[in-house]
Amino acid sequence: MPGNPCARMDLGPYIVLASLEGAITAAVLALTAVGLSLVFGVMRVVNIAHGEFFMLGAVIAWWIAHSLGGHPAIGFAVALVAAPLIVGALAVAADMTILKRLNYDPERTIVATIGVLYIIQQMTLMGYGPDARPVEPPFNTRLAIPWFEHGADGWAMIWPWGLGTTSYKLAVIGAAVVLLCGVWLLMSRTRFGLVMRATQADRDMAQAFGIPVERVYALVFGLGAALAALAGVLIVPIQQAHYLMGADPLLLSFIVVIIGGLGSLPGTVLAAVLIGLSDGIISVFFSPTLAKILATLLVGLVLVFRPQGLFGARSG
Amino acid sequence: MLRLERINAGYGRAQVLRDLSLEVAPGEILCLLGRNGAGKTTTMQAIMGLVPLMSGRVMLAGQEISRLPAYRVPRGGIGYVPQGRRLFAELTVAQNLEIGLRARNSGPEVLDEVLQLFPRLRERYGQRAQTLSGGEQQMLATARALCLRPKVLLLDEPTEGLQPSMIEAIRQVIVKMRDEGVAILLVEQRVDAVLSVADRVAFIENGRNTETLPAEALRADHSIVDRYIGV
Numbered sequence: 259m260p261g262n263p264c265a266r267m268d269l270g271p272y273i274v275l276a277s278l279e280g281a282i283t284a285a286v287l288a289l290t291a292v293g294l295s296l297v298f299g300v301m302r303v304v305n306i307a308h309g310e311f312f313m314l315g316a317v318i319a320w321w322i323a324h325s326l327g328g329h330p331a332i333g334f335a336v337a338l339v340a341a342p343l344i345v346g347a348l349a350v351a352a353d354m355t356i357l358k359r360l361n362y363d364p365e366r367t368i369v370a371t372i373g374v375l376y377i378i379q380q381m382t383l384m385g386y387g388p389d390a391r392p393v394e395p396p397f398n399t400r401l402a403i404p405w406f407e408h409g410a411d412g413w414a415m416i417w418p419w420g421l422g423t424t425s426y427k428l429a430v431i432g433a434a435v436v437l438l439c440g441v442w443l444l445m446s447r448t449r450f451g452l453v454m455r456a457t458q459a460d461r462d463m464a465q466a467f468g469i470p471v472e473r474v475y476a477l478v479f480g481l482g483a484a485l486a487a488l489a490g491v492l493i494v495p496i497q498q499a500h501y502l503m504g505a506d507p508l509l510l511s512f513i514v515v516i517i518g519g520l521g522s523l524p525g526t527v528l529a530a531v532l533i534g535l536s537d538g539i540i541s542v543f544f545s546p547t548l549a550k551i552l553a554t555l556l557v558g559l560v561l562v563f564r565p566q567g568l569f570g571a572r573s574g
Numbered sequence: 575m576l577r578l579e580r581i582n583a584g585y586g587r588a589q590v591l592r593d594l595s596l597e598v599a600p601g602e603i604l605c606l607l608g609r610n611g612a613g614k615t616t617t618m619q620a621i622m623g624l625v626p627l628m629s630g631r632v633m634l635a636g637q638e639i640s641r642l643p644a645y646r647v648p649r650g651g652i653g654y655v656p657q658g659r660r661l662f663a664e665l666t667v668a669q670n671l672e673i674g675l676r677a678r679n680s681g682p683e684v685l686d687e688v689l690q691l692f693p694r695l696r697e698r699y700g701q702r703a704q705t706l707s708g709g710e711q712q713m714l715a716t717a718r719a720l721c722l723r724p725k726v727l728l729l730d731e732p733t734e735g736l737q738p739s740m741i742e743a744i745r746q747v748i749v750k751m752r753d754e755g756v757a758i759l760l761v762e763q764r765v766d767a768v769l770s771v772a773d774r775v776a777f778i779e780n781g782r783n784t785e786t787l788p789a790e791a792l793r794a795d796h797s798i799v800d801r802y803i804g805v
Contacts, residue, residue, distance in 0.1 A: 456673050459662040465644040466622050466654045467718070468677030
């Protein structure tokens with residue numbers, strides 16, 4: 259992060275940089291939050307362990323990249339496929355062994371997922387240790403120095419200040435957009451999407467029309483966790499893997515899901531962009547703490563003045 | 575076709591149904607009559623496996639469906655038209671029907687038949703269920719159940735809040751289904767509507783089936799109804 263650019267007059271390039279940083283936050287946040295929103299929307303349960311699935315994605319990505327060796331792209335590509343599958347399977351198992359037995363009772367599920375949170379976190383601490391470990395980005399590693407110069411926008415002028423991003427960071431944004439489109443297609447164009455939406459609309463009626471709701475729940479829980487894990491894999495070349503890294507995404511995801519409207523996927527994505535961008539910009543110009551304070555304040559305001567969220571359909 | 579054998583059921587510790595027994599034959603309309611809270615809707619939900627049985631069993635064509643998980647119950651051929659319609663509100667008419675079709679892997683010819691019964695739905699095909707009028711929603715709820723090619727049809731107050739022309743349309747479909755050999759269990763508040771279609775009437779009081787009479791008897795002697803319903 260640059261020092262204090264406010265002293266200078268030329269804010270343009272800093273704003274571009276801050277927006278780009280914010281867009282990365284937004285991209286990763288949107289994936290994580292859509293996972294949380296999906297679980298809440300379809301299953302009507304709050305998953306406190308969601309951030310740990312994000313963390314597991316990052317840690318598993320490190321582990322795979324570390325044990326495979328070779329070119330970083332190989333390990334990363336394997337992690338991109340394997341980590342969500344492993345984490346998704348774990349979540350399915352957690353659903354079938356724990357949540358199902360609690361009958362998806364909202365309060366008891368919160369307590370149970372708090373337990374899952376600590377189990378995953380402490381197991382990771384025991385197995386992986388307390389260190390933050392980096393994963394090499396799959397490409398552009400040789401060009402770790404700024405590759406993309408900002409400031410050329412609009413006035414055709416260049417500020418060669420060394421402000422920059424990497425092609426990997428841009429790829430994260432692109433990957434998130436592609437994945438979110440994938441989720442949207444899954445929900446709106448596939449049979450499984452139809453079944454999920456029917457289950458979301460009316461659990462009993464879904465059963466009365468032959469939909470195996472418990473199986474749908476297990477898959478949705480796994481899918482939500484897999485999305486968080488994907489976000490974790492995408493972020494780990496930028497952020498490093500650490501056993502406590504799940505806390506921030508959890509908080510931000512809740513903020514985003516509440517602002518967007520519980521269970522509304524378009525609202526969640528829009529709120530993620532809003533919160534991610536403002537988080538990036540405020541973090542660069544002021545401080546990350548202020549960004550969190552403002553985001554939490556916004557949640558408070560939304561809860562007071564529009565409890566169903568910006569896009570929430572249900573009232574009461 | 576459908577037989578309830580001394581079922582006890584309820585929500586949590588609150589028992590609603592007590593030793594309730596009923597039987598519906600193919601090509602017959604059995605009406606459940608009773609006061610509010612007597613357990614009519616709970617009976618329907620117990621058949622569908624949505625309310626757990628404490629004891630007793632539900633038999634469908636000789637198979638004990640009350641031992642199946644709820645989502646397997648409709649696959650035996652039970653179409654459910656619940657009270658308040660309970661459509662998948664955000665899904666379109668087409669998608670609501672698709673869920674009905676998929677429950678028992680019905681082919682496109684079933685969809686055609688159903689849409690012939692309710693041509694209005696064809697006009698509304700791409701519309702969200704929640705944007706339909708009350709009558710159209712009831713048509714959709716009924717059509718969704720018929721998409722299962724049901725052997726047994728459960729209808730819970732299908733004419734509630736509808737205008738007379740709609741009531742008549744729904745009634746005709748019910749009678750048509752009966753004539754095709756479907757066993758129909760109907761919950762209805764309005765006594766005249768019951769008497770115009772029912773073959774037999776089962777009175778239900780405090781979760782117990784007090785008496786089951788042929789509808790003929792009630793049409794002849796209205797005082798029996800008054801005794802149970804207490805109008």
